[in-house]
């Protein structure tokens with residue numbers, strides 16, 4: 057064994073000729089023709105070194121090395137400094153995605169050696185510890201590669217270009233978290249799409265294509281049709297090809313059905329309908345047969361182009377015998393039963409891993425998509441993190457070699473940033489210790505009193521687990537909504553306790569930045585207090601620090617326009633009062 061240590065401590069070797077002063081000369085080098093993401097990473101790293109107040113740094117070379125795994129990197133020392141090597145290739149092949157290993161290596165370097173954490177978007181969310189001297193302990197090279205090739209967290213504001221104060225910082229946060237949907241939104245495509253291809257005129261020309269129910273049109277668009285009707289598959293495939301040719305940059309085309317599942321049950325379709333494990337009709341085999349037929353035509357006519365198809369709603373369970381799918385088709389399993397903390401229901405917990413495994417056997421390119429730790433929530437309710445669910449689902453998806461996953465976060469960053477953060481981190485590293493990472497997030501964000509906030513999140517987890525265990529396993533849209541029932545069951549009873557935890561944390565905040573981050577949580581409790589009070593679910597108690605009268609609340613909402621605190625979508629911050637049952641657009 058060598059007797060010398062590999063620990064590089066740049067404080068001790070200051071003054072050596074290759075030591076560069078961060079302010080004097082650039083210490084980060086890359087090739088002139090480096091990828092755009094590498095150039096961005098170099099600027100980011102320089103900015104972070106400056107933000108940390110590093111007075112000295114080793115030279116850092118960013119180099120492309122396509123022999124590394126897809127999106128993989130290696131951080132190692134060389135004689136004159138540090139090398140961050142990454143696979144930055146644009147590989148060919150139906151399932152190949154652009155690789156950005158150097159950028160991810162730089163993110164790793166910043167987190168590990170500079171101690172940077174991107175808690176939420178914007179300057180307040182970036183935690184950069186001050187350190188004059190960069191200490192780099194590199195006993196051996198650090199290598200990294202992601203758990204999934206395609207990594208998406210949605211509903212963060214990444215598509216809301218019109219919300220200018222949020223849009224770009226959200227995209228930057230997503231890059232820091234190594235998500236791929238900020239860089240490449242079109243590499244996956246699974247959305248409801250049947251109405252993109254067939255028109256009412258097609259059905260008028262072929263009345264025999266109507267589904268058995270006869271309902272084939274909504275708002276001038278084709279919703280459902282008989283997938284086994286002669287000639288239909290050929291025209292559908294022709295339209296998919298035309299769409300591909302019109303959109304050469306759209307790397308994947310969806311062939312997923314319209315939402316709602318009004319499928320044909322005619323004499324030809326009926327033999328393709330099975331019963332799901334809960335005794336309901338399952339159209340999965342009918343859908344896979346349709347995907348197979350379209351996939352085969354596309355493989356012949358447009359080789360190399362990939363197709364995406366949902367397995368969802370009344371086709372979310374895998375059939376006992378499935379048609380063999382061509383290689384160009386990826387299934388996106390969107391288990392509607394498990395939306396909105398459904399995986400806390402014992403019946404679904406018991407089946408989850410088995411269903412995941414079966415889908416992965418049917419498609420070698422499984423894409424997992426779930427609204428598992430999400431609820432429609434417009435009034436500042438902090439959503440449970442549900443460590444129980446997080447520990448189950450992405451680890452199982454990774455174990456079954458899923459090609460990618462799209463998890464759903466929320467734009468109410470003030471209270472739900474930990475969920476967004478944990479999902480993003482798990483997409484890179486499915487083996488992440490989510491409990492320890494939550495603790496670290498809370499401590500970084502709120503300072504010494506963070507344990508009070510951990511208790512708050514644990515209480516939310518426990519309340520939601522009890523609520524879901526008591527709820528029928530039968531699917532209802534209202535199952536994933538923070539409506540009056542959930543407000544009564546979870547948030548109204550817990551409000552006073554949440555306020556206590558908040559006050560205890562605030563009393564222990566050590567810095568102004570910690571107080572500001574905690575205030576973002578408080579903004580949501582202000583919104584929640586107002587909504588609960590208006591609905592008569594809590595007393596009109598002016599002693600609460602979150603109490604606002606109507607005029608003060610209106611002013612408060614105006615102040616929130618440019619922050620990341622509250623839930624916001626294209627319709628703004630205010631979505632009206634707490635609703636009963638299922639949400640309806642006003």
Ligand SMILES: [Zn+2]
Nearest residue numbers: 282320322325
């Ligand atoms: Zn039919």
